[in-house]
Structure formats: structure tokens, C-alpha cells
Amino acid sequence: METQIKSKENFNPRIVAFLCNWCTYTGADLAGVARMKSSPSVRVIRTMCSGRVDPTFVLKAFKMGADGVMIGGCHIGDCHYSEGNFKTLRRVEFLKIMLKDFGIDPKRLRLEWISASEGDKYAHVTNEFEKELRELGPLVLQE
Amino acid sequence: MIKLTIDGKQLEVFEDTSILKAAEKAGIWIPTMCHCDYIEPYGVCRLCSVEVVKGKRSRIVTACNYPVREGLTVRTNSERVKWIRKIIMELMLSRWPNVPAVKEMAEQLGISKPRFESKEKDEAEDACILCGMCVNVCNDLVGKGVLGFSKMGIEREVVLPYNERSEECIACGACAYVCPTKHIKVKSLEYERGAIQDWSLASKTAIYVPTMQAVPRVPTIDEASCINKQTGGCKACQTYCEPGAINYDMKDEEIEVEVGQILITTGYQLMDLTKMPQFGYGRLDNVYSSLDFEHMLNSTGPTNGTIQCKDGSVPRAVGIIHCIGSRDENYHKYCSRVCCMYALKFAHLIKDRTTAEVYQFYIDMRAFGKGYEEFYKRLLDEGVNMIRGKVGEVTECRVDGEKPFLKVACEDTLIGKFREIPLDMVILCPAIESNADSSDLKKIFSISQSPDKFFLERHPKLDPMSTMTDGIFIAGCAQGPKDIPDSVAQASGAAAKILSLISVGEVAVDPIKAEIVEERCSGCRICNNLCPYGAISYIDEKKISFINDMLCKGCGTCVAACPSSVITGKGFTDAQIMAEIEGLLAI
């Protein structure tokens, strides 16, 4: 990792995406099945529910060199576990405040509701996120 | 049972039977003008007056409501009785000389001309004779009490409250039904406003056999139109059903069945055609939906299978318009898949049963199934006019002296011209839609919907009948528009999937569960109200929280929330996910 060259010119953002098993993960799958072009920068970690995503994971991802973190869950009201995504919603909100205090642009953390049928949305969101991160540039953490 | 004598005839009847009923049993006719079997005797026409003899004394009573007693002697045809009836009929006849029911009764009693001249004479044929049957039916049988009498004495009349249209009236029509003079008429305000077509394809009584093909083929009560279900009254059918088969207490009941797997085959609904007013459905006569037309074609349908216009005439030309709401950016982008073929079938049957010209207005013909293309070819040979182009609107044209016809305006893309085609009948092919309540169903089963609102399969190619939720399967139009063979195939496939699980007898449960390391839980209770399944409970004695792993579905929300990391999520432990993060970002 240390050898990774992070420069604006030759910058391919690294996105860690925590996707819920029932909606966004399947939506991503659909995007693939439907041959939609989505960002190759995304590195997916499947969780059963977006509610499983511990802020620790997000910090860890940034620490490990991610330029952006995306959390994808079912739409509010459609959670497979009925209300897991409400907790995600609050956690992300809280975490964004913390990230700002940590001096990390909260835009680097993105929460998206993408249902299993929204392959197009998945493609669109990831592409957009990648573009946004490109503009933000690489995240270089101080030791 | 008691014994009595009527006009010398000995008979036995139950105590408290009315003289009228007893006489009926004995085959003796007693005239009545205010009596009907549905309601309690009202006893106001007094025509049924009979003489009851007790020893030397006799008295006049009304047969309709006089309960018989042991040893009663009744004379129904004595001079005194005849004299009373005669004067009553004279009184009635003098007031309502032209009402058929009165005239007939007078004739039966041998009275031709009354000796009285009534100052209140009403010469209408449908005059109200104040028998009160309507009022009593409404009050006692229907239980609504909408009708009533107003004024006293000779000015008495039947009225609605304040002589205005009553909001209480349920328009059951019982009053009009019992009215002996047809004084009461039921009219549909909807029809007057022109909001509904008067040729109803679904007229039925409150008791009906669902369909001729119903199994079991027995009558059922339509709760929406049954008076008893609305007001608790009526029960007329119970009075007449000799085997006593009618039971109002039977209710639709909710039965809970425990099952391991569910196949959702809730089908579809047709698009509401009134959303597209340019086609005139519900507004113009002789514009039908495909389902209406199918009903007309049915040999047990309203026209016994003949194809006819509203006025009963055979149509000269029929147009079938495809893709109403399907393949339409404004409504549904998808193809409803079945319309092309049933439209061809309609064309074939119209050709077969009538001499009408048939026009098909289509965008693309999609004869994709086995044998379908051949059928299409055959139709072309039968001389069906195929017009490729979208229809703009359907309008009604009236030419003096001729019956009105419909005009379809469309662009014929094959010849590149705008055309207007006169037709007698138009059949619209509405889009197949996901049911209006499918989002509720979706939530109940924790499954997903595609953007087109049909239920989403687990995988469009590899697993088209499973859903993301284990044990929940889908088939048929609930999953997407399809024709019967496709539906059957998919349903069979789903059934096979279900059976394969049943035959195993055991289901492997996902091991993904959360677990509390009991020794390390401090009982902070942060996790306690997080679980939507109530899997987490607090053990007071130990002052720790506990997860019931049978209830746990493994979402991991509590795992993330546990501030001391004593809840672990099997399969998705912190360590595993951390390792994933590290691994993913290693390069």
C-alpha cells in the first residue's frame, strides 16, 4: 500500500462499498447482468444488512487507503429486516459529523438506497461517486 | 296444532297462524291489498275482513293478522263480509279508478262502479294506494326506515324525509319491488348523469352463482348488495329456503395456515381505461374493454354469445386497438405480451359470428409463441384489415336519420397517411398492470418489485421463480405479463422447486446469526430495542442481554451497535470484515 502512488494526474479512486445483501448487492448484480457500465473503482463488501456496517469499518477503510466509502441499503421502508436501514441512516449521519471533525471531507462517505431492481441506479451512483472522488483527489492520511 | 273451521272446512294448523295463512292452506281465497309475505301484517286495507263466530256472537276481524285459536269458526264469505269488502272496494275504486291492481280486485269481487264520488280522485294508473308495503318493507325488512307517511287522514301520503333524496336510502329497490301499482320507481342518478353505461355486463342479484363453471356450483350471497349484510334486515331468502340452507352468520373468516413455502401467483389487473379518455371508454357507447368483449362472447354472458351493439344491432365494422397503455412512455413502457394474440382471436371470432369488417390497429404484431405466427397468417387470409399505427382518438359521429357510429382517427404508417375509419364497435386492449396492492404484498413477504411494479425474481435468467426471500416463490403475471402457457410453465417450475424442498423434509437454515458472548456482556442494553424480530431480550437475574437464535435473522444491526463488541455476527464477524477491507485495499 505504501508503494501506491497517489497523485491527481494518475488517480484511480479506490471505493469500498458495503452493500446490503437484499437490495444494493442484488442491484449491483443486476447492473452486471444487464451489462451496465459501473465504476470499476468500487470494491464491494457484502453485508446482510446495511445496519451491519460499523463506523469502525468505514474508518478502517479510509485508514487502509480508500478514497471513498459507499454504503448501500434498501430503500427506507423496504428493508428486508424491516428497519435496519434506519440505524444505518443515523449512523452515517453521525459518522459524517465525526469525519468532518477528523478533517476528512464527509462527501467521501456516501449512503445510497438502491433496490434490487435498480441496477441502473447502482451504475449511475457509482459512476457519479467515482467522478466526485476524482475531483476531490486522493485521500492521504497523515501519520 | 289446533283445529278450526273456515267456511265449514275443518283444518289443523299451528297455533298463532293467521287466518289468512290458514285459509290459504284450506284453499280459500281471501282478498288482500296490503299484505305481502316479507313483512308483518299491516292490516290497513281491511279487505281481508272476515267474520269470527263465537257462540251466537260474531265479530269482524282482519284475517291477515288474527291469530287462530282452538275451535275458532271463521266465515270468509258471509253476507256481512261481502258487504264490507264491497264498500271498501267502492271506496278504493272511487279514489283510484284507473289503477290496474284496484280494478282487477274490484272485478274479482264483482264490483264495477262505485256508488261514491271521491273528491280526492286520482286518475293516474300508477297512483299510490297507501297500502304501506313500501314503508313497511323499508322499515321492517330493510331496516332503513327511509320511507314514511306524512300528513293525516285523507291527506296521508308516502314521502321521503322532507321530500328530499335521502342519504340513508341504500337504493335496494325493495320498495319498488313490493309496490303493487308501480308508483315507486328506482332510477339511477349515475345513469342520468351519463356516468355509467346502461348496458351493464354484470347485472346480478344479491344471491347468485359466481360463474357457470364455479366449483362447487352453489349460490352465494354478495355481501355488497345483500340488504341483510348492510342493515341486518330483510332475511327474505331465509323465509323461502325450505331446506334452511341460508345462514347469515357465515362470514368470510381468516384462517391461519402454517406453511414453509409460499408461491405468490396474485396475477395482474387491467389498466383503468378511463385514464385515457381519448378512447372514449365509459363515455361512448359501444366502446368496450377486451374483458367486456370476452364477456359478450361468452355463451353464458349477457348476450348469450352474440356480438351486438348496445341497441341490439349487429355491428357493421369493429375496430380492435392494441397497446392501450402498453409500450407507452406515458403509462407503461413494457409490452403486455398477450394483447396481440387475443386481438387476433377476437378478429377471428367476429369474422366467424358476424359479417362485420374487422380492423386491427397495432404498433407491431408480436406473434412470438408456438403456432402464433401461423394463426396470424391465417387471420390475414381471413381478410382482417391490419392498420399499423397508433390510434389518436375515438369519437362519436351523428348523422341525421342514421344511427350514430364511432370514428377512429389514426395514422397508417404503412401507407404513410392519416386515416379516419368509421366503426360500430371499438374494443380496447388495456395494459396488464401489477395489482394495486402489490406494494403491500411486497412488504409482507420482504420481496422486491421491479420498476414496472411486478415482483422481482432472484435472477432473471437463472432463477426466475425464486425471490430474494427464501421460501417465497413467484409465478405468472405477478412476476410480469405473460400468456397462459408461460404462466403454466413458470408455475409448474415453481411448484417443482417447492416440492424439491418438501421432499428433502428439512431446510438448511442460514447460519448467519448474531450471538452474545455471555461472559463479556455488561448489560448496557443498547442492543435491546434494536431487533425488529424481538430476538434480543434482557435477562434480569444475570444482568445481561440474550439473543434467541431462532428468532434472529442475522441482519447484524446489533453486532454493529454493540459498544463492547460482545455481539458477534456469524459469517460477518468484525474480524472477517476487517480482513475483507484489508484485502480489498491491499492492492
Next chain:
Amino acid sequence: MAYRTYLMVCAGTGCVANNSMKIKEKLEDELLKRGIHNEVSVVTTGCNGFCAAGPLMVVQPDGVFYQLLKESDIPLLVEEHFIKGRPVKKLMYTPPKEKSSIPKMSDIPFFANQTLIALKNRGLIDPEKIDEYIARGGYEALAKVLTTMTSEEVIKEIKDSGLRGRGGGGFPTGIKWETCKRMEADTRYVICNADEGDPGAFMDRSIIESDPHAVLEGMCIGAFAIGASDGYIYIRNEYPIALQRLQVAIKQAREYGLLGKNIFGTDFSFDVRIVRGAGAFVCGESTALMASIEGKPGEPRAKYVHTVEKGLHDKPTCLNNVETWANVAQIITRGASWFSSIGTGDVSEDAWGGSKGTKVFSLSGKVNNTGLIEVPMGISLRQIIYDIGGGIKDGKKFKAVQTGGPSGGFIPESLLDLPVDYEELTRVGSMMGSGGMVVTDEDNCMVEMAKYFLSFTQAESCGKCIPCREGTKRMLDILEKITTGEGTEEDLVLLEELSYMVVDSSLCALGGSAPNPVLTTLKYFRDEYETHVRDKKCPAHCCKALIKYSIDPNICVEKGHGCGVCSKSCPDGAIIGESKQVHYIDLMKCGKCGICYDSCKFNAIYIE
């Protein structure tokens, strides 16, 4: 505080209408002015009964009766009687044809010939004070019943007394109670019928106005006897004073624990509610009355099941008239044998065997002493009309008396010695009814009278059944024809036939009795009908279409000198004639109002 003298001022509806409340105020003012207001007390009482003499006042304990009082009489009266002790003779009652006045009430024939049971307290107590009722022995009977008797004993007492329904039907009260009691039911009701609908009848109103607690006590006893806990009083809203006195009485009885829960500390609870009727005549019919209480249209129902079996809300219901209830407490207190000693016949075997006790009548029409009277059963009509009523007004000739309200029959002079009891009255084609008694004299046309009463019953018919609705209207049409001179002999036949048919086949008693006036007049005064039909004349000069007014030119000129008073008074301008000349009546313009007839001081105008 005791007073030396009490002035019992009648506050019955009749006297109130004649300003008796003003008299009372004036009396109080005057007594105050004279400074004897602490010695003489003014009391307002219920109807005294002698309505013809109102406004009236009785001085107690002297028993002096003053009548036709005017405000201007009061200063003199106070000065003379209450200060100087000299009763004022000119304000006392003087019988017609006699010169000396009668000072004491008890000596006046109108009162002397009456026997008071139901009206025992009239004029003696303030009806709005329960204490005065109790002081006169009130609620003793209830106490006796609740503490010493069983319901069976009460019913037996009433049965033995021979009390029969005073509302008209004359059904033995004891049997009614017994039947009601015998019915199996969780709830029973007692109802007091105070829907007095007969025109000219005011017995029930007077009883309530003068002694409301007597009715309440009777109902309480009845309720105990049949096992009811709810009672209703159905009273017409046109009786505001009676209604108000009842409300006061009920309130006071509740306060004294004589209504409500655990009366006299026993298990028996009973309360009464007032239901106000809109005054439909037919609501006096039991089933119509109950329908009205239930909130339904007040129409009778076709019944062969009695209301004692299925009445109000389909529960056994005991309905009695005000007067019947007012008798109950007296019977309990004084015993059945006392009660049955008054009246006719023998009821020990057959409850229908006689008429016992007294009956209250409202005596009206062409008699001198109109008013409310209570007489023992069996008294003759002649005694009532001549002894109590003081004979026919203006010395005219008696023609007929109609008993029993608008649907009662007319009884001719030949039957004047008929004893008044249920069976006798029915036998001659009339009825006891609720106690209306209208006396007619030679100036009354019997056809006109029959038409008058029939027009009332016809208008009050609810219209439910055909005979009553259509039949009475056709009868009225025929009577109309007869009185306008267009009647034929066939009409008489048809009228009679129709009358019998309506009686025979009507749904309720209203229709069943409505033709009575017609039938009795046809029976006793057929000649009058025939004169109308054949000669197109009205012997009593009543039927306007059959009479004409003429002026005798000789009298007009000779005696009146063509005074012209008639011409000035004629509303139609039908009398023409120069002053001091003979006057003539233009028959084309004459409206036959009779004003000229009354205005001519010389009796020059006569009726043909």
C-alpha cells in the same frame, strides 16, 4: 304560620283565562294595604270545577263562595268581608230564576249533588305543595301498599272495588293489572294517559292541575301491583299548566323519596317520566300512544294482541287514564267495599256487571252551570243536567245530550232518566267515553251537530286504514251534501250503510266510534235528516244553505221605524233601505252570518 282566613283562588285553566291571577295579585295588594296580609292568606288552587262562575274564590274556613270576580270588586270585598266580617252578597252565586244568593259553597246545587273521589282535593290544596297533599292523607295508601300488602292483595282490592277504565273503554282495571302481572317479562311499564283529546273535555287536565300527586300515587301503587319500575305520563303539550304542575309534583315526590329508588325503604323502586304529545287525537288510542312514546309516528297498530301483553317496547304495559289512576289511592285507603257501595250493578261475580264509584264529567253546551263535575255512577242524565247543571240556558227546550266526546252518540230527551253507567250508555248508542257531556237545545241542528263532530274525527283520523280514512271522508261529503240541501234519500241509506261499515271494519277505536254521532242522530232524529233531504229545510235554522233571513216590513216600520242598525252592522252590505223606511235583505249578497238577526232590537228579522 297560621292565618285566620284562607282565600282559595281558583287557578284552573278556565279561571286563569278569565284573569284569576290578576285577582290574586289584587287581593294580595289590597290585603297588604289594609295591613291584614298576616291574617289572611291567598292560596291558588287547582280547578274548582264551577268554570261557568270563574274567576271564583272560596273563603275558608267559612266556606263562602264568590264568583265572577272582577278586579274592581276586590277593595270592597276586602273591606266588607275580611275587615268588617260582612260577606258580600252581590258577589255570591244566585241560582237562575231565584232571587236570594247562596253564600256557602256546599249549599250550591252544583256542588251539593256531586260526590268527590278523584277530585277530593280540588280547591282545597295548593297543587304545587306536596305537604298540603300529604296533610290531606296523601301517600298514606302508597305507604300501606308498600309496607303491608302484597301485589296480589293490591290487585284483588282493585278488582273487588269494581273500578273500570275512566278513559272510555270501561275495561275493569283490576283485570287489566292482573293480566299484565301474569305476563312473563323482565320489564313492565305503567303509563298514564293524559292525552285528553276530546274537544270540550277537561277532566284529566283539571285533575292534574288540582291534584297531581293523586295521579302519581295511583301510578306508584299500580306499578307495585304489576311489578313495573318505569312509568310514563303521556300528556299533550297544549296543557302547559298541567305539565308544569306535574313536573313540580314529580320533583317534589323525588325529593321526598316517594319516587325513585327504594321507596319507603322497601325494595320497590319506581320513577316516572313525562312524555309530551303533539296533541293528535288518535294518540289517545293505546297503541298509537305507545308508538308515540317509542318515537314512532302516532298511529294505532293492527292488533289482536293486547298492550297488557305486548305494549310499550313489546313489554307488558298497563295503560290507564288520569282519572282511573286518581281513584286508586282512595280505594286502597278507604277499601274496596266503600268504593263498590257507590254506583250501579254488582261486580262481585262479573267485572263487567256494574259501574262503580264516580265519574268526572265536563259539562258544557247549553246548560247554565258549565264546569267540571264528579257524580256517582247511576245518577240520571236529568239529575246532571237539571240539578247540577242548573237546566238549559235562557229557558230553551232541551233537545239532546251527547256523551263521551266527539265519537259519542246523542241521547234524546226520552232517555233523560237513563242512569249513567257504562252499559246503559252503550246500549243507547253512545258511550261513557272519557266524560265529555255536551248539551244541545232546540236551536241546534242535529245534522249540523253530527257533521261537526264527524268533521273533527275525520280530520283527526291518522289515515292508516281505508274505512276510517276514506269512509269518514265520504260520510262527511254526504253530510255536507245534506246540509247544503243537495242530499237525496239514497244518500241517507248510503250514509247509514257506510257508518255501519266504518264501525265494523276500522282498525282502531277512533274509526270504530267516529260514526256514533251520525248513527245516533239518524236513529233518534231521522225526521230532521228527512226534512233536510225532502223539504230542503233545517228545522233548527242552523244550516246556512237551507235558511234565509228576511225582514218583516211591518215590524221594521211600525216598531223600529226603519232604524237602520241592521244595515250598518251587515258585513256584506246586503241590507238596503232608506232611513225610516222599510229595509230589505238582498239575498244574493247575504252571507247568512246572522249579525242582523242579533242586532235588531225589534225582532223584525226572522229566519225562514
Next chain:
Amino acid sequence: MSKPKLALYWASSCGGCEIAVVDLEAKILDVAGFFEIVLWPCVMDFKYKDIEALPDGDITLCLFNGAIRTSENEHLAKMLRAKSKVMVAFGSCAGDGAIPSLANFYDKDSIYEYVFKTCPSLEESSRGVYPETKTTMPEGEIEIPVFWETVKTLDQVIDVDYYIPGCPPQTFQIAAAVEAVIDILQNGKPLPPKGTVLGAGDKTCCDDCTRVKSEKKIKKFYRPQDIITDPEQCLLEQGIVCMGPATRNGCEALCMKANMGCRGCYGPPEGVLDQGAKMVSALSSVIDAQNPEDAKKIIDTIADPLGTFYRFSMASSILRRVQKKNNK
């Protein structure tokens, strides 16, 4: 046989840990009797060169308190590691960075700027004078330690064997730990596995806290001075930010007994990687909001969330420090 050697060192810390040791009272005599104290600068005068002179591994036990702030801290840490058999990160500063590591919210420049230039209490004569690592004085060149950009924990610079957390470690816990060590050394018992946390529990403060806990739904947070709290009920439920749920036990819930929310001084419990992040996760689970706006409203009632949640663990947290302003 010579006595086992004991070293106590005080790096970047307040000195409270030293006082806690002194608080052992009479037991200190046992320590002194059992060990030969070779280094305890707070108490006696020792010279670094004497330690340097010791052979490697000569010191049996080293209790190192304080975070690593300067080059001197790091130097001493490395030296003592080499000389000691057993190295214990003593107190929260050494273990998690604790209060000194709150400096990681800022960088060296801004700290210098404040401390030597803008601080209002500076004497005007010295305002703007920054320390130099090397200064030439008349007596010669003197060297002062370098001030690092980031405060580190002890185990971020050297290998640490055991940890005794606490700010300071509770005296009774120290006593127990020392007794245990003495016991091991005297009786030749095996040492606990490396990395073990001594003198503390393996649960959280909630376990020690006697307040009644129930299901939580927080609508608003308060600072302790804002409300009068119910002494029987869980403070968190009353809206007081209490780090108890995410803090290792061992102090016997001292703060909660004093009606204060737990500060978090014993650091994250076993298995928790980042005390602050875990607290964020836990609290956001129980705040009563169904949409981002409401959630933000409630979160905004927490004063300085970062400082609150990382008060004692900034240096040991995943991100270790706040990024400079210009760093995205």
C-alpha cells in the same frame, strides 16, 4: 540472589500515575523490599547513562507511563524496552494516548503558534520565541528533544508486553497487579500471555455501574450541568453522554457514582478497535430519529463529539489524529 530490578518511567503524562503508585501507601514498602528500583525519576535522581550501562534484559519489570510526544520519550522507551524483560504500558497515556493525544487534533505548527505566540498568558518578552532543537549557548550547544507532529502510544513505538489502563490506574488495581507479579516471580509461575491487560476487567463500565438500565431511546443529549439526573437511572438514558458502554471496566464506575458520565479512561474494551467509532455506532442506534434531519438535530446536542468520544483514545484510534485543514 539479587533482587529483581524495577524501573518506573514517566513520559508524556501528567504524573498522576506516579502519584497512584505512591498511593499504594504501606504496600510501597513491599515493592521497595522486593524490588531493587533502578529508575524512578519522579522520586529519586537516576541517570540515563546508568540505565544505558545495564545489560539488555537486566531490568525485570518496567512500568512506563505517559504517551510518546517527543524524541526523548521515544528514545527512553526504546532504551527501556531493550533493558527490560517485561514492559508494561502503565496508565492510559501509555496505552491509548489519553489526554496528551488530544493534541492530535492539532499539528505541531499550530500548537507552537498558540503556545509560543498567541497564548494570552505569555510574557511579552518571550512571545514569538520558538524552541529550537539545537541552541548554542555560551556553555556549548544544548539539545532539547524534538516535538513530534503526532502523539503516539507506547506500543506504536516499541513492543509492549502488558497494559495497565486507567487515568490513573486505580491504586487497588496496581496493588493487585504488583502482588501478582511478585507472586509470579517468587513462585515461578508462568507469565500471562503477551498483550494481556492487567489491573482491569474484560467487560465494560456498565458492568460495574449500579444504575438501573432499561431499553434506550434518546431524544436529546445534555451536559451534566444542564439537568439534575436521577441517581438510580442509567445516565445515558437520561441524555448524559456516558462512555461507559464502550469503556473497559476496572475503575468500579467511579464517575457514575459521582453523577458524571464515564470519561472513557480505561480505554476500549476487549475486541473494540476504535472506542470512538464504536460509541458512534452504539449511540446512533438508540437515538430516536427516523430521518437524517432529526438525527442531526439530536447529534448536534452533543458538545464536541470527537473530543468526547476520543478523549482517552485518540492516539490508539484507527485514524490516530485529525487531518490538517488543507488535507482533504
